[in-house]
Amino acid sequence: IIGITAKKGDNFSAWYQEVVQKAEMVEYYTEISGFFVMRPNTMYIWNTIRKWFNERIEAAGVEECNFPMFLSSASLQKEKDHVEGFAPELAWVTKAGEKDLEVPVAVRPTSEAVMYPYYSKWIRSHRDLPLKLNQWVSVVRWEAKQTVPFLRAREFMWQEGHTAFVSEEQAGKEVLEILELYAGIYEQLLAVPVVRGKKTEAEKFAGGYYTTTVEGYIPSNGRGIQGATSHCLGQNFSKMFDITVEDPANKGQKIHVWQNSWGLSTRVIGVMVMIHGDDKGLVLPPRIAKTQAILIPVGLTAKTTPEDKEKHLDRMYELLATLKKAGVRTEIDTREGYTPAWKFNDWEMKGVPVRLEFGPKDAAKDVVSFARRDTGEKGTIPIEELTTKVPELLETIQQDMYNKAEKTFREHRVKITNWDEVVPALDAKNVVIIPSCLVPACEDRIKELTRGEDLPEGPDGLKVPSMGMKSLCIPFEQPEGLVKGETKCLNPECGRLAESFCMFGRSY
Numbered sequence: 001i002i003g004i005t006a007k008k009g010d011n012f013s014a015w016y017q018e019v020v021q022k023a024e025m026v027e028y029y030t031e032i033s034g035f036f037v038m039r040p041n042t043m044y045i046w047n048t049i050r051k052w053f054n055e056r057i058e059a060a061g062v063e064e065c066n067f068p069m070f071l072s073s074a075s076l077q078k079e080k081d082h083v084e085g086f087a088p089e090l091a092w093v094t095k096a097g098e099k100d101l102e103v104p105v106a107v108r109p110t111s112e113a114v115m116y117p118y119y120s121k122w123i124r125s126h127r128d129l130p131l132k133l134n135q136w137v138s139v140v141r142w143e144a145k146q147t148v149p150f151l152r153a154r155e156f157m158w159q160e161g162h163t164a165f166v167s168e169e170q171a172g173k174e175v176l177e178i179l180e181l182y183a184g185i186y187e188q189l190l191a192v193p194v195v196r197g198k199k200t201e202a203e204k205f206a207g208g209y210y211t212t213t214v215e216g217y218i219p220s221n222g223r224g225i226q227g228a229t230s231h232c233l234g235q236n237f238s239k240m241f242d243i244t245v246e247d248p249a250n251k252g253q254k255i256h257v258w259q260n261s262w263g264l265s266t267r268v269i270g271v272m273v274m275i276h277g278d279d280k281g282l283v284l285p286p287r288i289a290k291t292q293a294i295l296i297p298v299g300l301t302a303k304t305t306p307e308d309k310e311k312h313l314d315r316m317y318e319l320l321a322t323l324k325k326a327g328v329r330t331e332i333d334t335r336e337g338y339t340p341a342w343k344f345n346d347w348e349m350k351g352v353p354v355r356l357e358f359g360p361k362d363a364a365k366d367v368v369s370f371a372r373r374d375t376g377e378k379g380t381i382p383i384e385e386l387t388t389k390v391p392e393l394l395e396t397i398q399q400d401m402y403n404k405a406e407k408t409f410r411e412h413r414v415k416i417t418n419w420d421e422v423v424p425a426l427d428a429k430n431v432v433i434i435p436s437c438l439v440p441a442c443e444d445r446i447k448e449l450t451r452g453e454d455l456p457e458g459p460d461g462l463k464v465p466s467m468g469m470k471s472l473c474i475p476f477e478q479p480e481g482l483v484k485g486e487t488k489c490l491n492p493e494c495g496r497l498a499e500s501f502c503m504f505g506r507s508y
């Protein structure tokens, strides 16, 4: 049988892995575990994101670069104090052919250590600032945990932006501008709502000054997921890599530059699949769908004469041309030997937003029958209105998909000021927003206190204890009700005063 066999509500991870493969987005690279082949359906989405993002960062003066993919242990050493936590994930090249390399080189897991020695060389005076570079590359992190297509891979594509400024204010301004673009990718292209906020000290990028983030929510398991991060690095890296300029205010003095780094990866595609997909397969937001409408001939039977069939198909090719001219990314499925029903399933599995059926009865009435992939709603469109009604329908689908996901996230983001309600809320697939002292040790304790009892044996016989909750972000948009100097941190064992409301949840 074709179609998805796993049910999204029964076995979410099996459903996900089946969908991304049967929708021809990825192949598992079975030669080496943890790697995946990105197929055209994925690359279309990634390139749409890339075009949208590049247009906007170029307008902001960011230029493109491409640095080598290897870094030396010497330059890694400069980051030693925070990189040792990541060391287990580094992949090393130790040989070339039969010969051992004098000095092994590491495959970039991110590019600060590759790029910043050159930032140090290029940035001499404040006139060299701001320096703003971005690269679209893949990076390697030898994950120990189970890998999942798009969400956790040992090699993934991303963009990494690295900028340098003369002041903290300029850096701080850009951090938020980039974060807003990340939110735009999610909300305007992928129809995925995100919460904007700041990472706590415990969850931020250890090498940085502060981290801002967009956080997503996966309704199927109630987990939070980090969507993309925009870090202010402060002067930490300019001190490690000696990136300084003359202080224009007083001669002879040096200023360490203020830097940002920001990254968004193909993880965004996995988030979109998990949120919008259903038991028939992928459901694509029209703005990122390679094929937005699929024309399928119906009602042509053995009784249809060859002439009538040809006439009918000729008319469908005219409809195809009309829709393409109107800017609708349309395909036609005239494959012989497959029933319309089979074709409907196939294109539903691939997530095509609109199906357009056209049979002799439709032709007689000069209409086309449509079916929406997201809601299943059906109807007819007069042929002379196709070029306005189909684009409108696609925009309606885009908005409806976003609104539905936004409502679901909003309803599962609960403000809690009574500790006893926290675990029940998590078990009901919510993320919680609670008054927090923001102290790392307190977060660690909260993680232990919220680990659920071991869940019943899973399908793979594993007793998977439901994990404790992590801090996801300190939302920029704070709920009412926290009285500074009075409201306590919600952790019953803490006793400190609360600093802010903080969003917590079980997470990826």
Ligand SMILES: O=C(C[C@H]1NCCC[C@H]1O)Cn1cnc2c(c1=O)CCCC2
Pocket: 083, 086, 087, 089, 090, 109, 110, 111, 112, 141, 159, 160, 161, 205, 229, 231, 261, 262, 263, 264
């Ligand atoms: O990558 C970053 C910081 C930064 N890198 C550039 C893009 C934005 C932002 O992610 C943090 N980070 C995460 N993970 C790892 C490393 C690491 O530096 C280095 C070693 C391997 C694992």
Ligand SMILES: [Mg+2]
Pocket: 141
């Ligand atoms: Mg990691």
